[in-house]
Amino acid sequence: MKNIDTQPVDINGKSFERSGFVLVLLLGTFLTIINQTLLVTALPKIMNDLGISAINAQWLITSFMLISGIMIPTSAFLLNTITNRTLFFVAMVSFSIGTLICALSTTFNILLLGRIIQAIGSGLMIPLMQTLMFLVYPAERRGEAMGLVGIVIAFSPAIAPSVSGWIVDHYTWRYLFYIILPIIGVNLLLAFFYMKNIINLTKPKFDFFSFLLSSLGLGSLLYGIGVAGNVGWQNKISWITCVIGIVIIFLFSRRQFKLTQPFLELGVFKNRTFTLSTIIVAIVFMTMIGSEILLPIYTQSLKGFSALQSGLILLPGALVLGIISPIAGKLFDKFGVKKITMIGMFILALASFPFLMLTKDTATWWIVCLYSLRMLGMGLVMMPLATAGINALSNNLISHGSAINNTVRQVFASLGAAIMVGVMSSTVVKYSNENEDVSSILRGLNNGFMSAFILIVIAFILCFFIKHSVYTKEKS
Known part of the structure; x- marks a missing residue:
């Protein structure tokens, strides 16, 4: 039990304050995850404002889930290639640029572009946070750490529709993004002081073919499921893209077991x-x-x-x-x-x-x-x-x-x-x-x-x- 109260150390052996480190991680992840469902109750207002159909509007949510899902497997490679501090700033800056584009958007295409850039940051941030939370706590306190993670992962998307509904009832939907921007700024400022490097890099060789298979396979599968969710499983496109996605993921999996340095270690x-x-x-x-x-x-x-x-x-x-x-x-x-x-x-x-x-x-x-x-x-x-x-x-x-x-x-x-x-x-x-x-x-x-x-x-x-x-x- 002696390790419980000890402070974590960075890659240089210097101890640092765990609470500030954890606050930066949880706040950053909260901001990215809440955006997964933030637009659910705002879609009717966006449709009227931009003059788009319900199917097009749904892509503002589907594309976010799609791109985020594609980015998540890549995070394991990046965490062993780029310092976790740098990766955190890449994720949050990407998310903030996407949020700013969404807030200033005047057309559907610009809004969709902003959502895609947001999703890149979100897809990197979620596994980054989970990995760092595990490493910054000793094994006997990881339940406590993941309890905090649980608040963010499950609580954020649950409250988003209520918050969004209230905002769009009283203000323009663009405030959904304007409100987030200053909070991102505060989090980046805190990260400058509290985010430390705690992962020793192994710098594995980048396997482009694995990256391509991962992106195409997950993208096809998530797209097919998304189409089924919108228009039903009777749609042929949903079945075709799902099957294509599963086949490509199978090919990706076979390749990982043959590589000496897998892009994603499926041996787990x-x-x-x-x-x-x-x-x-x-x-x-x-x-x-x-x-x-x-x-x-x-x-x-x-x-x-x-x-x-x-x-x-x-x-x-x-x-x-x-x-x-x-x-x-x-x-x-x-x-x-x-x-x-x-x-x-x-x-x-x-x-x-x-x-x-x-x-x-x-x-x-x-x-x-x-x-x-x-x-x-x-x-x-x-x-x-x-x-x-x-x-x-x-x-x-x-x-x-x-x-x-x-x-x-x-x-x-x-x-x-x-x-x-x-x-x-x-x-x-x-x-x-x-x-x-x-x-x-x-x-x-x-x-x-x-x-x-x-x-x-x-x-x-x-x-x-x-x-x-x-x-x-x-x-x-």
């Missing part, structure tokens, strides 16, 4: 704890993102709530998640991963089941309570499991583990939305054609939540195979 999947935890967290995360899409459809289509009101219904759950994440981290450090994960999954399953039986008259307070209870369960599951998975890797593999962990989560988040919305849409079409008395939209929503419940049960079963040990390194 030989580690059972890492593999299981990554899969479980990804499944749980996909049900969270999918539910955050279905619930506003329910409250707006069947209860007649505004976008802002719908966002506010999700807000208590987001607050619960923000509160429980650091607590879950400390519980993980004290009791290990097995107990806390099983309790969390039980709560998540218990709170998810009633969503299968929603009616038009279901009380709003009941929905808020159930959703908050779901987020409590997720908070007890996601970060402890993610911590256990990466904790099982040696320090030289943490950057690769973080990149893979975030890439899988990004793909599954897009897939979750596409599956749940797809199930809902196909059900609506079926019962609309049969002229059923029961609301087709309600049936669709119930079936969408049913698909989420099935996924949660699968994740629950997988939790039984997780080992209790937190700190033991497996051979990778």
Whole structure:
């Protein structure tokens, strides 16, 4: 326990203040992640202002997820090639330039360009933050560290629709970007003093073909899933691009196992704890993102709530998640991963089941309570499991583990939305054609939540195979 209170050291052996370092990382990541869902409730205003269709407007969100997802695997190579301090500034400056372009944009194309540049910074920032948080804390306090990470990763996208709804109701949508700019400036100033280099560079050889395969494969897969989420799985483009993406990712994977210095070390999947935890967290995360899409459809289509009101219904759950994440981290450090994960999954399953039986008259307070209870369960599951998975890797593999962990989560988040919305849409079409008395939209929503419940049960079963040990390194 002697290491708990010691300060971290940089690559030159000099100790530095952990709190300032962590603040810079978390604030930078918060700003980048909140932009993933910041425009959700603002799209109608943007459509009217710029005179664009709903399909074009959706690309402001889809392109951000797409580019961000492509950049994440590259971060593992960059973290071993460029000092982490330099990479942090590259990510944040890229994000700030994109934000400024968005704020000043007068056409759809300029706004889209700004979103793409923003996404480059975001894709680098998320795995950078996770890797550095692991390395700046000793193993016995990594649960605490990932509890803080959990606040940012899960809390940011959850509160974004509410914040966005309030801003666009009172001001122009451009304030969504104007407000962020000065905060970015403050964070860059803090980084100048507090960001230190803590990773010893190995400077691996850059394999352009691996980079190309990674970008094309992930890009095709995420694009196909995005198309399915927007227009449904019956669209041939979605299936074709998904298949192309999977084939290219397979070719990328084969190449990595042949290289002496892989672009992305896929050997981490030989580690059972890492593999299981990554899969479980990804499944749980996909049900969270999918539910955050279905619930506003329910409250707006069947209860007649505004976008802002719908966002506010999700807000208590987001607050619960923000509160429980650091607590879950400390519980993980004290009791290990097995107990806390099983309790969390039980709560998540218990709170998810009633969503299968929603009616038009279901009380709003009941929905808020159930959703908050779901987020409590997720908070007890996601970060402890993610911590256990990466904790099982040696320090030289943490950057690769973080990149893979975030890439899988990004793909599954897009897939979750596409599956749940797809199930809902196909059900609506079926019962609309049969002229059923029961609301087709309600049936669709119930079936969408049913698909989420099935996924949660699968994740629950997988939790039984997780080992209790937190700190033991497996051979990778």
